[in-house]
Amino acid sequence: MSELDLGMKSKKKQLRPYALSIASLLLLGLIMAACGGGSTSSVPPINNSGTGTGTNPGSGTGNPNVVGPPWMSFGGNAQHEALSGVATQAFSRIVWQTPVDMAPQYNAQGYLLVHYGSPVITAKNTVILPVKTSTNPTYRIEARSADNGALIWSENTDYVMPAFRWTPSYNATLSANNRVLAPGAGGKILYRDDADAAAGNFKSLVFYGDTMYTVNKAALDKAVTINTPITSDAQNNIYFGFIATPGNPAGLSSGIARIGADGKGTWVSVASAAGTAAVAKAATNSAIAVSKDQKTIYVVANDNIATGVRQTGYLLALDSTSLALKSKVQLIDPNEKGPANISDDSTASPLVAPDGDVYIGVLEQTYGTHNARGWLLHFNADLSQTKTPGSFGWDITPSLVPANLVASYKGSSPYLLMVKYNNYERAGSGNGLNEIAIIDPFAEQVDRMSPVKTMKEVLTLLGPTPDPAVPGGFIEWCVNTAAVDPFTKSVIVNSEDGILYRWDLTTNKLSEKIRLTSGLGESYTPTAIGADGKVYAINNAVLFAIGK
Known part of the structure; x- marks a missing residue:
């Protein structure tokens, strides 16, 4: 949803009947899911005990007969391409479902302002998911x-989430x-080797030193709080951002940390890295x-975040080993020619x-x-050249689409x-004609x-469902990173x-379509x-697995 003045939609949209219907269902403790395309699903209601709907919870195993490309992080990999290495199954049914939030909090208008972390899936087909x-x-x-x-396994964390208007994402x-x-809490990293194995437990790495912690x-x-997803490179080095309050015992300033494959940690303050x-x-x-x-x-x-002040910022290119600044660019609105808003409500x-x-x-x-x-x-690799912008950027990480698709x-x-x-509807602004698009980063047109x-x-497609609160409008697309399947030449995308x-x-x-809620x-x-x-x-607040 659009970041309207107080993180909510227009007053008209606050009365959407489908939001109210979900709230009513929640009062009954059930959310039933049915397949689209005229078929029905035999999936039972969500089990809010946290054991999901799989058989024999706690005794499951990975599938050694499946060896495929893993989905390793938000956006699939460390470049965030969101490009699948395997053909997707047909949307025949909801195979299983499980909560990602045991205590969802809806605002007064029935909206769920929480960014849920992306599931990650191992090469042996084990699904790892964070659960609030x-x-x-x-x-x-x-x-x-x-x-x-x-x-297969479950472990509690001691992570403490910082307070924001929209609950930030927590990712594995x-x-x-x-x-x-x-x-984990205090800026530490919780880790578990062999994600597919039922036996094991979390250990920890502390980038500023175990003894200090x-x-x-x-x-x-x-x-100290980690405030970004963790990113792992091809050599098993990891990177993340953290917030540190002044005067802490470790002498940390808010910044960027690296823990090498050898377990050694380094960090740099973001102000020092950016030089501003x-x-x-x-x-x-x-x-x-x-x-x-x-x-x-x-x-x-x-x-x-400051009351009444919109956040601004930079894109930094840092050396992956030393964290030294290689280059930087201020993020500028291409229309107003001033600092763009870099909101903590965005992923x-x-x-x-x-x-x-x-691209950012x-x-x-x-x-x-x-x-x-x-x-x-849009920038070149060393950030020295600003190229043609795209016409949409709010809370989206673009997905890579090979041109031959x-x-x-x-x-x-x-x-x-x-x-x-x-194209968000509000007074004097958008018309509610919400689309998805394929765009060419190396060709231009005059913005609408x-x-x-x-x-x-290159392609645009209007949302299929009329919005009862916006005459002539259509319900918006609800995705912050969409998976692309090059084998079926398709994109998998959520709608509100x-x-x-x-x-x-x-x-x-x-x-294809399938109804989730x-x-x-x-x-x-x-x-x-x-x-x-x-x-x-x-x-x-539910993860759905869809397939044959």
Whole structure:
């Protein structure tokens, strides 16, 4: 949903009947899911004990007969391409489902303003998911069989989430050596080797030193918080952003940390890395990206939240070993020519494309001047060249689309980008004609809503469900990273109407759909693809596994 003035939709949209219907169902303790396309599902209601719907919870196993490409992080990999290495299964049924939030908190209008972490899936088809366990909030990590959702293992974490308007995402990550990584309290990393094994338990790594943490545990648990997803490179080095309150015993300033494959940690303050006091921390929710050659990491840095002041910031390119600054660029609104809004309500993360170019979504400088769509900024690898922007950037990490997936495309670009393309309705702004789009980053057109030249639209597709609160409008697309399947030439994308869709890039039509819930207004959610081709989507605090 759009970041309207107080993180809510327009007054008209606050009365959406489908949001109210979900609230009513929740009072009954049930959320039933049925398949789209005229078939029905035999999936039982969600088991709110946390054991999911798989058989024999706690005794499940990974599937050694399945060896496929893993989905390792938010956006699938360290470049955030969201590009599947296996063909997806048909949307025949909801195979299983399980909560990702044991205590969902709906606002007065029925909206769920929580960013849920992306599931990650091992090569042996074990699904790893973070689960919010309380309103505080607290979290645990679960491992489930992709076959039936059976619980393989579960471990509580001691992570403490910082307070924001929209509850930030809490993510698990897989490393190249199949280690599960998750944030813990005090800036430590919780890890578990062999993500598929039922036996085992979390151990920890502390980037500023185990002894320092042990001696000052209580103080550091309060003072230091990891505020970005963890990113692992191809050599099992990991990177993340953290917030540190002044005067903490470890002498930390808010910054970026690296823990090498050898377990040794280093860090740099974000203000020092950026060479300016205009930034205070790594942007909350924004996952660090790694270049294809593994030599550079890209970090979004912004200032702190202040009442009535919109956040601004920079994109930093840091040496992946030393964390020294290689280059930086201020993130500028291409229409207003001033600092763009880098909001902590967003999960927009850098995409590093195969040619090394970097893309990052931002909000406009003055809210509403671009219909709350923001912009997709585009830079070369060393950030020295600012290229043509895209016409949508709010809370989206673009997905990579090989150009040969789009039969109608006649241009010369080797790859295209998929983004949601909502046109948010509010007074004097958007028209509620919410779309998804394939755009060409190396061709231009005049933007529909401004005089700015933007990336050319190759395909656009309007949302299929009329919005009863917006005359002539359609319910918006609800995704912050959409999985692309090059084998079926399609994109897997969520809508706020409660339905998961397959967008066929050959016909530019929605070729499959399956109903997950009755639909509601919520923070944007990811889609992911497992090693056996099952599709994973989150709707209304529940993870759904879809397949044959």
